[in-house]
Amino acid sequence: MSKPVKITDTILRDAHQSLIATRMPTEKMLPIVDKLDQVGYNAVECWGGATFDACLRFLKEDPWERLRALRKGFKNTKLQMLLRGQNLLGYSHYADDVVEYFVQKSIANGIDIIRIFDCLNDLRNLETSVKACKKEGGHAQIALSYTLGDAYTDEYWMNIAREIESMGADSICIKDMAGLLVPYKAEKLVKALKAGSSLPLEMHTHYTSGVASMTYLKAVEAGADIIDCAISPFALGTSQPATEVMVETFKGTPYDTGYDQKLLAEIADYFRPYREECIENGLLSTKVLGVNIKTLLYQVPGGMLSNTISQLKEQGAEDKFQEVLEEIPRVRKDFGEPPLVTPSSQIVGTQAIMNVLMGGRYKMATGQTKDFLAGKYGKTVKPFNKDVVKQILGDTQPITCRPADLIAPQLAIYEEAVKPWKQQDEDVLSYALFPQVAVDFFKYRDAQQTKVDVTKADSKNGAYPV
Numbered sequence: 001m002s003k004p005v006k007i008t009d010t011i012l013r014d015a016h017q018s019l020i021a022t023r024m025p026t027e028k029m030l031p032i033v034d035k036l037d038q039v040g041y042n043a044v045e046c047w048g049g050a051t052f053d054a055c056l057r058f059l060k061e062d063p064w065e066r067l068r069a070l071r072k073g074f075k076n077t078k079l080q081m082l083l084r085g086q087n088l089l090g091y092s093h094y095a096d097d098v099v100e101y102f103v104q105k106s107i108a109n110g111i112d113i114i115r116i117f118d119c120l121n122d123l124r125n126l127e128t129s130v131k132a133c134k135k136e137g138g139h140a141q142i143a144l145s146y147t148l149g150d151a152y153t154d155e156y157w158m159n160i161a162r163e164i165e166s167m168g169a170d171s172i173c174i175k176d177m178a179g180l181l182v183p184y185k186a187e188k189l190v191k192a193l194k195a196g197s198s199l200p201l202e203m204h205t206h207y208t209s210g211v212a213s214m215t216y217l218k219a220v221e222a223g224a225d226i227i228d229c230a231i232s233p234f235a236l237g238t239s240q241p242a243t244e245v246m247v248e249t250f251k252g253t254p255y256d257t258g259y260d261q262k263l264l265a266e267i268a269d270y271f272r273p274y275r276e277e278c279i280e281n282g283l284l285s286t287k288v289l290g291v292n293i294k295t296l297l298y299q300v301p302g303g304m305l306s307n308t309i310s311q312l313k314e315q316g317a318e319d320k321f322q323e324v325l326e327e328i329p330r331v332r333k334d335f336g337e338p339p340l341v342t343p344s345s346q347i348v349g350t351q352a353i354m355n356v357l358m359g360g361r362y363k364m365a366t367g368q369t370k371d372f373l374a375g376k377y378g379k380t381v382k383p384f385n386k387d388v389v390k391q392i393l394g395d396t397q398p399i400t401c402r403p404a405d406l407i408a409p410q411l412a413i414y415e416e417a418v419k420p421w422k423q424q425d426e427d428v429l430s431y432a433l434f435p436q437v438a439v440d441f442f443k444y445r446d447a448q449q450t451k452v453d454v455t456k457a458d459s460k461n462g463a464y465p466v
Contacts, residue, residue, distance in 0.1 A: 002254035006042035006226040007247070008080060008202065010240050011271065012070070013045040015230035018206065018239040020283040022054035024274075026066045032270045033073035039259055039267075041077055042202075042226050043113050046070050047106075048081030052089045053434055056441045064109055064426040071110025078112035078139075084342075085118040085125040086404050090433045091343055093376075093403050095410040096128045102429050103132035109426070117143035117175055119344045122378030123163055124402040130167055141202065143173040145339035146181055146189075148299050151381040152337075154192040161196030171200040171226075176215075177341045178301035179208035183218040190222035202226035206238055208302045210291035213241045213249070220255050231264065233271040237289035238302055244268065298325050304345045311353055320356050327352040334388045335372060336380025347372050365392045375399040421446070 016024040029046075036044055047067050055063040070079060086093045088102050106114065114133045118125040121144055133140040142164045144157075164172055172193060174181070181189065186203070193201055203219045203226070205212045216227045228240050235242035247259045278284035292302050300308075308325075312318050331352045338344040347368045355361045371377065373389050375398040389398065399406065410432070418431040421442035430438040 002221075003225075004257055005220045005224070005246075005250055005255045007243060007257060007259070008043045008045055008226055008228050009036070009039070009041050009231060009243055010045045010228055011036075011231045011234055011267075013047060013049055013051055013082065014228070015234040015239045017050050017054075019234055019237060019288055020278050022050040023058060023278075023283055025059050026061055026069060028274055029066075030069060030073060032267060033070065035263060035267050035270070037074050037077050039077075039263060040257075043078040043080040044074065045080040045082065045115075045228070047079065047111060048083055048089060048115075050089075052430075053437065056430060056434060057437045060441065060444050062441070062445070063430070064105075064424070067106075067109045067111065079110055080113040080115060080141075081106060081111050082143075083114050083116045083129060085116050085129055087125075088433060093125075093407060094432065095407040096404060097409045097411040098414070098429075098432055099128045099404075100132045101411055102432075103129055103138070104136055105426050105429060107133070107136040107138045111138065113139040113141055115141045115143050115173055115175075117145060117173075117341075118378065119145060119341050120338050120378045120380055121145055121160065122380075123160070123167065125378050125404070127167065127402075128404065130169055134168055139170045140168070141171040141173050142167070142169045143175040143204070145341050146174050146176040146178075147337075147339035148180060149332075149337040149381075154188060156381065157189060157192040158196035161193045161199070165197040165199050169199065171202060172197060173202040173204055175341075176203075176205035177339075178299075178304075179206040179210075179212060179295055180299060180301075181205055181215050182209075182211050182296070183214040186215045186219040187222040190219050190224050194223050200225040202228065204228040205240065206302075207236045207241055208238050208292050209295040210293065211296075213245060216241060216246060217249060220250070231271055232268050233275040298328070299340075300325070300328060301340055301345060304340055304349050307346070308349050308353065311350070315353075315357060317357055320353075323356045324352050327356050331355065334385040336382045336384050338380050343368070344372070344377070362388060362391050373398060376403050378403055 012029055016022060052063045055061040055066060083089065086099060088094055088099060103114065116126050116129045126142055130140045130142065144160060161172060174189065190201060201224050203216060203224045205215055220227065227246060229243040229246050230240040232242040232244050244261060244264045247257050247261060247264065250256050275284065294305060295302050309321065312321055312324065328348060331348050332338065332340065335348060340348060350366055351369045354364055358364055370392060373384055373392055374396065414428050414432040418428050421427060421439065
């Protein structure tokens with residue numbers, strides 16, 4: 001039986017991460033929070049992903065302060081974040097005590113829903129995050145990285161959905177980071193996941209290949225409960241389908257969201273001048289706004305394509321682009337057919353480039369390739385090519401346990417290291433994720449506070465008008 005579809009709006013996280021490299025400052029977000037809060041969204045995605053790093057590194061903002069400010073403003077709407085499982089918001093695995101503490105502090109500071117994913121869909125890498133989220137009373141959503149390949153059958157999706165439900169997760173998300181999911185495959189996928197689990201199902205895709213709105217239509221008709229959209233000024237291109245378009249699509253149908261288009265238009269009007277500003281200052285490039293059909297032709301995410309071109313340019317080997325495109329699927333097959341998402345996309349892509357430029361396959365392997373084949377990122381859906389593993393690792397045996405089982409507790413070490421700069425408990429986590437970037441931010445914060453103190457003192461002494 002059909003029911004109204006819910007929408008999670010990504011304007012405060014993935015929309016600006018995808019289009020303007022996560023550079024939207026908190027001061028641009030807060031004035032519109034009240035209107036966003038009135039829409040009736042399933043949730044607003046506003047934290048996690050690359051926002052944490054960008055806040056500290058580029059915007060000179062405390063990401064925890066941003067979260068607290070947003071929580072204060074949103075009275076009626078759930079706040080959602082994206083978490084890379086055992087990687088948290090970084091690029092390597094952390095010990096369980098760090099993961100547990102990060103989840104605890106995220107929920108304490110205002111997060112309601114944590115979307116947790118792993119680049120290999122290795123559920124072992126999500127166990128600690130899910131348990132920690134449930135312990136703190138949060139909603140744990142497991143996101144499955146969507147990809148294509150022999151191993152990813154309807155049965156695979158049905159079985160993994162069953163496992164996710166038995167883990168205690170509250171909902172499932174299909175994370176189509178590359179825009180590979182086409183409409184009729186979405187219909188089949190939703191039915192397979194619904195056959196394996198009774199959990200609510202959310203769909204997340206990107207407009208990169210141009211089919212995303214149609215994909216959502218078929219997914220909702222097949223039973224998807226929630227879709228991720230972005231308010232129109234920061235929609236389409238490498239972002240999500242536009243919220244207003246999907247609201248209008250389902251109007252007058254059993255899936256009608258009931259959202260007020262006038263209110264959505266006011267929100268869009270608020271963001272439109274900022275979009276123009278981002279075009280003028282070069283933050284928003286027209287390159288990310290078009291349709292990139294090569295995504296579907298080569299089954300390679302848009303970001304991975306542009307990264308490959310840029311690496312080949314640096315080597316003066318742009319003429320090798322076609323050869324590298326043909327090598328990527330071969331390397332992916334050797335590596336157990338992983339989904340191509342950070343960091344697996346970079347590992348596969350860089351190795352494919354090396355194979356082509358070195359004039360022979362696996363003559364040289366990156367450190368990340370060695371770790372990947374050693375099992376340090378987790379288990380792939382298909383086994384690695386044994387000959388390739390032997391060629392690269394020699395007699396070293398890959399690990400078969402959960403990678404984090406080999407990591408000793410780390411929290412006490414980070415607690416000690418951050419002492420000279422610590423002003424709040426959360427500073428320990430900022431430091432754990434991005435040590436040098438965090439220290440640079442802490443120094444900046446101290447300098448700003450000193451300036452304020454000096455100004456106050458001068459004002460009291462009559463040097464400034466009060």
